[in-house]
Amino acid sequence: MTSTLGYAILTALARRARSGYELATAMGHPLGYFWTARHSQIHPELQRLVAAELVTFEQVPGPGPQRKKIYSITGAGIDALRKWTVEPPQARPERDELVLKSYAAWLADPAETTKLFQMQLEAHERRLAAYEDERASFTDVPGCENQRFGDYATLCHGISYERHRIDWCRWMIDQLGARRDAGATPMTAWHDPRPGGAPAH
Amino acid sequence: MTSTLGYAILTALARRARSGYELATAMGHPLGYFWTARHSQIHPELQRLVAAELVTFEQVPGPGPQRKKIYSITGAGIDALRKWTVEPPQARPERDELVLKSYAAWLADPAETTKLFQMQLEAHERRLAAYEDERASFTDVPGCENQRFGDYATLCHGISYERHRIDWCRWMIDQLGARRDAGATPMTAWHDPRPGGAPAH
DNA sequence: AAATCCATGTAATTAGTTACATGATTCG
DNA sequence: CGAATCATGTAACTAATTACATGGATTT
Secondary structure (H helix, E strand, O other): OOOHHHHHHHHHHHHOOEEHHHHHHHOOOOHHHOOOOOHHHHHHHHHHHHHOOOEEEEEEOOOOOOOEEEEEEOHHHHHHHHHHHOOOOOOOOOOOHHHHHHHHHHHOOHHHHHHHHHHHHHHHHHHHHHHHHHHHOOOOOOOOOOOHHHHHHHHHHHHHHHHHHHHHHHHHHHHHHOOOOOOOOOOHHHHOOOOOOOOOO | OOOHHHHHHHHHHHHOOEEHHHHHHHOOOOHHHOOOOOHHHHHHHHHHHHHOOOEEEEEEOOOOOOOEEEEEEOHHHHHHHHHHHOOOOOOOOOOOHHHHHHHHHHHOOHHHHHHHHHHHHHHHHHHHHHHHHHHHOOOOOOOOOOOHHHHHHHHHHHHHHHHHHHHHHHHHHHHHHOOOOOOOOOOHHHHOOOOOOOOOO
16 A cells, blocks of 8 residues: 555665654665655655554654654564565656657757767766765675665666666767768677677776 | 657657557657656647647548547747757656665565566566667668667667666675675676676676 | 447546745854 | 754645546457
């Protein structure tokens, strides 16, 4: 019955008890990289989770109008989360505006399209660098029963995703700059660099 | 003013005129891989696009209650689409249920989590094989001013994406099976296979 | 005769964003 | 004293899905 947002909140509370405010800001890093919600969505969802007895709260004094609530996950909450974790995710329809733009790119000015992909490429490169820095702060690879395994696994996903995006943006930029008569680069050279030598990242 | 769905429809109509029904089914392949909508969303959006004069329609007889409408893009529609294509996409919050599950995986039974990732891996492998088959049907790489460039570019994106997902799922499965005491595999060996030898795909 | 496809629309509901509303504490 | 932070909530709106509603043509 619980929505995916509900499970995202349970996932966060399983790590430690938090206030609704903390949850809303935690939907920044690292949870926000793969699930986000505003406080206006979080507060009503917490009320539903409390009603379902998957979560409880403890009222603690201020700051603010003395009404800070610290939410924690219950035993039933942990059980529900465990079950949900191993169930196949419900298929979400893909909606990727940049890919859509690439599908319409034949209509646009190649120089302008190149600028767009250049900007996107740089954004992905910045994100990749930040993720790699963060990964470097791990001295060991946490075992899968360790809470920190989640941090590491999602970081690995982020790094892999940014690299995929960087590869594709670079290929797009190359295609957009290719002389029509000289023949475009077949994608294989870009996207299957594993066996032999490859363009350096 | 036009929504992204509006531009997705313009992108489809720029290729050829279609009925609302055809648009709804075209949101299957290939457009559906990066933008989808149901007919209940498409029909009202078409009405808005007609009102904005970005699209016109021609009523043609049946089948059905003699009210089939063939929509085509106008000159103003092409202009609007060209402008939109090179503008930076509006940031969409990431929502990835599988990554969220990986973040909660430390709580779940590793054997069950492995099953989940194994299923996901197989689905990605099937999709990759289908995309690669489709790519093989291209005898040349279309130039970026060619309408078919859009098909090729989005196909390349799909192939790159599926490979990234396959890499990550395999790494997850490996981690979940790793003996805790023997030490987990550092991600670098999986995710940075470029310079040296790498596990075969 | 029934099922499926072609074809277009509206209504109800859920998910999510933006804006509105309030108020104490802390830092500069 | 003003701005930022901590803190919780509701209201209005947009986006999107599911369900409701209709009906002719074609295939089994």
